[in-house]
Amino acid sequence: MIDQVFVVGTGRCGSTLISNILRLHPRITSISEFFSFVTDLGCQVAAAFPAQNVDGAWLWQLISTAWPRQNLMIRHDVAMDEVLYPFAKGTHRFDRNSGVPAISQVTLPHLSSDPDTLLDELEPLVRALPSGPPGLLFQRLFELLAARQGSPVWVERSGGSLRITHRLIEHFPRARFVHIVRDGRDVALSMSKHHGFKMVLVCFQLLETLGVDPFLSMDRRWEEDMSDELAALLPEYFTRQAFLDFATPPPLCGHYWSGEILEGLTVLDSLPTERLLTLRYEDFLHDSERAITQLIRYVLPDESGDVASFVRRAATLLRAPSSRWMVGEDKIRRQLEDACAPGLAALAARGLSWPI
Amino acid sequence: MTSNHLVTGATGFVGSALVLELLRCTEDRVVCIVRPSQLDASTRLQNALLSAAESYGLLDSMRRAIFERCIAVAGDVEQPDCGVESPQHLSCDQFWHSAASLRFEDRYAEEISRVNVQGTIHALSLAAKIGVSQFNYISTAYVAGSSEGLIIEKKAPSATRNNHYEISKAQAEALVEADTRFGRRIFRPSIVIGHSRTLGATNFTGxxxxxxxxxxxxxxxxxxxxxxxxxxxxxxxxxxxxxxDLVPIDRVVENAVAIALSSTVSAPELLYFHLTNPHxxxxxxxxxxxxxxxxxxxxxxxxxxxxxxxxxxxxxxxxxxxxxxxxxHKVFDRSQVTRIVGEESPKPxxxxxxxxxxxxxxxxxxxxxxxxxxxxxx
Known part of the structure; x- marks a missing residue:
């Protein structure tokens, strides 16, 4: 039986680094950003986890559709740095005009240098999957990817997946979890500069102001409630410049981080200790060999190979972070401290703290 | 004696309630200038009036009058003469100009000016061609802008205005004030909310x-x-x-119609009325x-x-x-309204x-x- 592990976090917490480390290991299938893109950046979560049974055709549609938010970003040249599919080079099947399927954005290029062929290989296998709960079909898909590599374990990691952890626990009842945490003030600062989180927060505002999902409905009766800056980000008006000009204030990201931590910890508290490992991103930077070893030992408890050699190789991936709240303006620092205080307090109550 | 009324903005919040009130209080014909959309002008008007009547619990009593005494004329206040093809064929005594854009963001600045200012120019022009005797303009109490204290029912002070909407309504008032061809009433409602009895409303600004x-x-x-x-x-x-200053829609239109029906205002007379909440x-x-x-x-x-x-x-x-x-701290004086309609029950x-x-x-x-x-x- 193939082992199941999820790496969860708030996003901008170092989880991409974890995916990249795990990808280096020959016995691990690292599945990156699968749920980020099949939920169209977290804005179609319920549609990706329907209550009723689904079949292979449903799963194929979910993973092979070029969903609107992520492709609007590609079309306007504001895609997230995480997107690995070479849509701009003209060398592959999908481009800005065609749109890129959800699973091809990151997940397949993370596993293969030829994501189009891998997509073709998957189609008949996925379509043939028998009906079942959505979690079971996701498991079958991940097992297909792991079997292709001969791995005894797959590790799925999507940025910001802490917000769907309750669904992952429900749909993957035997999965283990790695929760990666980072100083919320640094996370918030990083989120405020990140195109993906900007898009998510823009979509929250569009939804709540319009009262409909503007990517699914043309009902614009409350467009007049929008600021000029927000209205310019409706799909029909969207431009690269309007997106770049739209501010994602660090304190908003700080409140978001605290909210994710508070809810996420409550959910993770329900897991037995053997199903949860919590790691600090900063420990990967300051004591990398120890942190990477801890990670590998958790993901592959029976690993008998040369872990030390792998750890040294993986440590070369580590880079100093670009967002550090302590070097920011006084006002922003105070706002970040205020916004992140609830999340930091909740982590401190679990023995995880950062310098004040 | 019956007369005719001509109403712009009759599919809007105040306009539709105004038409219903005119139908309720008179045996008059009410001609409404309506911009066709996907629906023709007549259907659009009937839908708006029936919806308003239902919201105010008046559907049974008003349905017949809506069909028999309301006439839709295709037009558009953004066009010269409100887009009416043959103004000379229209005949009415009282012109009610209630069409307005209630938007305020910068991106709507042109539209607000087109509807509220140019629209008023077109309405005055049409009123002159028809030969109406009285022109009633539905403005807003917030032409007072940043003024504070007791706001009197007279020409708006040259105060700072807070947004494009207030600016446009003040400009429109100035146009009405300058046009002495008719007797004129400027009605200034405050923040109009739903019906005092049913709570119903058909527009959701304010x-x-x-x-x-x-x-x-x-x-x-x-x-x-x-x-x-x-x-x-x-x-x-x-x-x-x-x-x-929240004021129920029924109080606004009951007062406006009562005032307009109480006496004739002759050119070049100009009166202001605050259709606001005394409580x-x-x-x-x-x-x-x-x-x-x-x-x-x-x-x-x-x-x-x-x-x-x-x-x-x-x-x-x-x-x-x-x-x-x-x-x-704005308190809107209502002396002119009270002079005509008398002291009202505080309850609504x-x-x-x-x-x-x-x-x-x-x-x-x-x-x-x-x-x-x-x-x-x-």
Whole structure:
């Protein structure tokens, strides 16, 4: 039986680094950003986890559709740095005009240098999957990817997946979890500069102001409630410049981080200790060999190979972070401290703290 | 004796209620200039009037009059002569110009000017060609802009205006004031809300727009951090103790029609009427009620912005349009209205907390039905 592990976090917490480390290991299938893109950046979560049974055709549609938010970003040249599919080079099947399927954005290029062929290989296998709960079909898909590599374990990691952890626990009842945490003030600062989180927060505002999902409905009766800056980000008006000009204030990201931590910890508290490992991103930077070893030992408890050699190789991936709240303006620092205080307090109550 | 009325904006909130009131109080014909959309002018008018009548509990009593005494004429206030092809074939005594854009953001500045200012030029031109004797203009009490204290029913002071909407309405008033070909009445409603008996409304700007802003901000922050604004009180700038001039739609149109029918105003006479609330609720209490209905923690009122944290600043920026309602102690004089309609019963005007709560809850229930399909992001 193939082992199941999820790496969860708030996003901008170092989880991409974890995916990249795990990808280096020959016995691990690292599945990156699968749920980020099949939920169209977290804005179609319920549609990706329907209550009723689904079949292979449903799963194929979910993973092979070029969903609107992520492709609007590609079309306007504001895609997230995480997107690995070479849509701009003209060398592959999908481009800005065609749109890129959800699973091809990151997940397949993370596993293969030829994501189009891998997509073709998957189609008949996925379509043939028998009906079942959505979690079971996701498991079958991940097992297909792991079997292709001969791995005894797959590790799925999507940025910001802490917000769907309750669904992952429900749909993957035997999965283990790695929760990666980072100083919320640094996370918030990083989120405020990140195109993906900007898009998510823009979509929250569009939804709540319009009262409909503007990517699914043309009902614009409350467009007049929008600021000029927000209205310019409706799909029909969207431009690269309007997106770049739209501010994602660090304190908003700080409140978001605290909210994710508070809810996420409550959910993770329900897991037995053997199903949860919590790691600090900063420990990967300051004591990398120890942190990477801890990670590998958790993901592959029976690993008998040369872990030390792998750890040294993986440590070369580590880079100093670009967002550090302590070097920011006084006002922003105070706002970040205020916004992140609830999340930091909740982590401190679990023995995880950062310098004040 | 019957006469004819011509109404612009008859598919709008005040306009449709006005038509119903004219039908209710007279045996007159009411001609309405209606811009065709996907529907022809006549169908669009009937739909709007039937919907308004239903909202106000008047459907049974007004249905026949709507079909028999209302005439739609295709037109558009943005066009010369309001887009009416043969004005000479129209005949009416009273012109009611209530068409307006209620938008305010910068991106709508041209549209606001086109509808509210150019539209008034076109309405005055059409009124002259038809040969009406009286021109009634539905303006807003908030042409007073940043003025404070007792606001008299006279030419608007040259105060600072807070947004494109107020500017355009003041400009339109100036056009009406300058045109001495007719007797003119300028009606200035304050913040028009639903019917005092049924709570029903057909347009959701003003108080409803504010409640919608509260709900949207609450929703955004709830998606950001669940429960945050139930725990944290928002601070906002507001004049504690000032009145919040909410006035039910039925009081607005009953007074306007009663005034217009009471006597003839002859050219070049010009009269102003504040269709406002003589028993307006206290603003801080009314706003606190709105917060509670939306599910927000009780607000904290503050004039010192240095006390604001980031969320407070963000919130106050988002409700900036409503600043002219919230800041500045305005009391609207109603002497001219009272002189004609007499002292009115306070009951439909009085709005203690539970009444405001019912108005807001009526609207939130409607919003909830409209927004039932919003996707989960968790």
């Amino acid at each position: 108080m409803y727009g504010f409640v919608r802003k509260l709900k949207a901000f609450h929703g955004l922050m709830a998606r950001t951090q669940a429960g945050l604004l139930r725990r944290k009180s928002l601070r906002l700038r507001l004049d504690v103790g000032a009145p919040l 307006a609720p206290q603003m801080d209490q009314a706003i606190a009620t709105m917060f509670a209905v939306v599910g927000l923690a009780p607000p904290i009122y503050s004039s010192d912005k240095s006390e604001f944290d980031w969320i407070d600043e963000e919130f106050n920026e988002r409700i900036d349009f409503y600043r002219s309602y919230l800041i500045g 005007y009085e709005m203690p907390g539970p009444v405001i709560e019912r108005y807001c809850q009526w609207y939130l229930d409607r919003l909830k039905r409209e927004r039932a399909g919003l996707p989960a992001t968790r």
